[in-house]
Amino acid sequence: MTEAYIFDTVRTPRGKGKKDGSLHQATPVWLLRTLLQALQQRNQLDTSLVDDVVLGCVTPVGEQGADIARTAVLDAGWAESVAGVTLSRFCASGLEAVNMATAKIAAGMEDMVVAGGVESMSRWPMGSDGGAWVMDPRVNTALHFVPQGISADLIATLEGFSRQDLDAFAAESHRRAAVAQAEGRFDKSIVPVKDLNGQIMLALDETIRKGTSVESLAKLMPSFEMMGTMGFDSTALDKYTTLERLHHVHHAGNSSGIVDGAALVLLGSKEAGIKAGLKPRARVRMASVIGSEPTIMLTGPTPACRKALNKLGMTAGDIDLWEINEAFATVPMKTARDLGVPLDRVNVNGGSIAMGHPLGATGALILGTALDELERTGKSTALATLCIGAGMGIATIIERV
Numbered sequence: 001m002t003e004a005y006i007f008d009t010v011r012t013p014r015g016k017g018k019k020d021g022s023l024h025q026a027t028p029v030w031l032l033r034t035l036l037q038a039l040q041q042r043n044q045l046d047t048s049l050v051d052d053v054v055l056g057c058v059t060p061v062g063e064q065g066a067d068i069a070r071t072a073v074l075d076a077g078w079a080e081s082v083a084g085v086t087l088s089r090f091c092a093s094g095l096e097a098v099n100m101a102t103a104k105i106a107a108g109m110e111d112m113v114v115a116g117g118v119e120s121m122s123r124w125p126m127g128s129d130g131g132a133w134v135m136d137p138r139v140n141t142a143l144h145f146v147p148q149g150i151s152a153d154l155i156a157t158l159e160g161f162s163r164q165d166l167d168a169f170a171a172e173s174h175r176r177a178a179v180a181q182a183e184g185r186f187d188k189s190i191v192p193v194k195d196l197n198g199q200i201m202l203a204l205d206e207t208i209r210k211g212t213s214v215e216s217l218a219k220l221m222p223s224f225e226m227m228g229t230m231g232f233d234s235t236a237l238d239k240y241t242t243l244e245r246l247h248h249v250h251h252a253g254n255s256s257g258i259v260d261g262a263a264l265v266l267l268g269s270k271e272a273g274i275k276a277g278l279k280p281r282a283r284v285r286m287a288s289v290i291g292s293e294p295t296i297m298l299t300g301p302t303p304a305c306r307k308a309l310n311k312l313g314m315t316a317g318d319i320d321l322w323e324i325n326e327a328f329a330t331v332p333m334k335t336a337r338d339l340g341v342p343l344d345r346v347n348v349n350g351g352s353i354a355m356g357h358p359l360g361a362t363g364a365l366i367l368g369t370a371l372d373e374l375e376r377t378g379k380s381t382a383l384a385t386l387c388i389g390a391g392m393g394i395a396t397i398i399e400r401v
Contacts, residue, residue: 004105005280006398007273008043008266009189009368010035013202014356017121017258022202024260026193028057028064028120031262032072038191039114039264040078048079049276051110054101055086056093056117058359061129064120072118088360089289090389091327093117094263095363095396099287101267112268112276117360120260126359133390144239144295146232148389149224151297152250152328154236154243158296159334163249166329167217169343170254170353173326174212177350181208185349185376189368205355207257212354222248223255239295254329259356263365282371285381285397286312292391298331300393301385302338308383308395316341319397320379323366325386326351335385349373362386367396374400 012031015023023031032055040047055069069084089096094117101113132139139145146154156166180186181204192203225248233246266278273280288308292300301324309315316339324332324346336346349369352362363386370382385395 001106002108002269004102004267004284005270005273005401006265006267006282006284006371007278007280008039009264009371010038010191011189011263011365011368012193012261013190014205014207014259014261014358015202016206017260017356019122021122021260022206023193024122026201026260028118029068029072029075031120031193032068032118033076034193035191035262035264036072036076036078039266043266043278045276048081049272050082050112050114052104053082053084053114054097055084056088056097056360056363057086058088058090058093058119059124059126059128060086060088062124064118064124068118089392089394091325091357091359092363092386092388092392092394093360094365095367095384095386095394098265098267098364098367099396102284102287105267105269111272114264114266116262116264116364118262119358119360121258121358122260144235146235146295147224147227148297148327149250149255150227150232150236151295152255152330153224153246153248154240154296155298155334156249156330157243157247158240159330161249161330161333164214166249166254167214169329169333170217171212171214173347173350173353174209176348177208177354178210180349181205185372188372207259207356208354217253220251220253223251224248236295250328250330254353256327256352257356259358261356261358261361261365263361263368265364265368280401281375282398282400285399287396289392289394292393294391297389297391298327298387299334300387300391301331301335301395302393304393304395305335305339305383305385308397312397319381319383320345321348321370321373321382322346323370323382323384325357325362325366326353327357327387329353331387363394367398371398371400
């Protein structure tokens with residue numbers, strides 16, 4: 001098999017995913033155009049050497065529909081020979097795009113591929129694409145469907161995580177992100193988004209709240225208690241009969257933020273890199289996906305990580321840095337506990353609680369963050385993992401070169 005190397009990573013800042021967010025006026029294809037052109041310029045890349053662009057998008061409708069990957073390639077002025085494909089594996093779509101690109105290169109089918117994702121959540125809210133899992137009564141009844149917030153509260157109840165535990169994790173996410181932003185740790189990959197006139201719309205992640213504390217978070221009301229009383233608590237308790245009730249401990253402050261953003265990763269074989277005049281920064285060692293129980297839904301990262309580690313004969317202790325997506329505070333807390341990973345090695349520059357979770361882009365984004373941090377600290381290995389809707393997990397292991 002051919003080894004797949006990472007040559008570069010770029011991302012937009014993450015803008016608040018509301019109409020008053022700084023990126024609301026930027027269309028999804030504009031975000032991708034910005035990154036594709038930046039990737040070309042900073043690497044002096046002959047784009048005709050790129051075989052395919054693989055992009056994740058969780059809500060591929062409207063402006064994000066009709067295979068936005070191919071549209072973005074053409075809009076960015078890349079060579080017409082570059083193909084494009086858009087995929088969805090829910091919140092893991094951006095990392096799945098990287099893994100698909102890696103597999104294409106490893107198989108010898110392609111030589112150089114750009115992978116990543118996009119999500120403009122201020123313009124196309126979650127759920128805009130519908131789907132039987134949510135909308136078909138027969139299906140969601142049979143599968144014991146509950147919203148993800150109920151799943152997060154179910155996990156917290158089973159694991160014994162208190163509201164204060166979760167709020168402390170969330171406050172630390174903001175503190176770490178604020179330090180990382182102030183020290184310029186994100187500067188290597190971040191590309192400011194400009195408007196048609198060349199004026200900067202956003203240059204830094206917009207939702208980091210310096211000074212966030214357990215005390216300030218304690219003022220927020222639980223987000224999913226009302227959903228629970230509508231019948232979703234009963235659905236969860238029908239599956240998890242050892243519990244008498246759910247403790248509703250997640251809220252807007254200890255859950256991932258809704259944001260707009262995009263991210264790209266440039267991958268290829270060693271030979272393709274030499275041909276393009278590129279120096280490899282890391283290699284992708286292994287990638288894994290699994291299915292997990294769909295009501296609790298968010299427990300997939302642990303078995304996905306174990307699968308990837310086992311295939312390499314590694315243990316969790318062999319990984320220097322962990323990026324565990326902060327969909328809800330309970331997810332990285334449980335995953336780290338399950339794997340015996342100390343939290344000082346997890347999301348060392350903050351995560352989606354502080355900076356937001358642009359669904360289709362996040363997987364590629366956190367992989368790039370991990371690579372930048374490996375280089376900054378001189379460490380060797382990193383693992384990126386995300387929980388996934390409908391009960392799945394994904395994990396990707398990279399090694400700095």
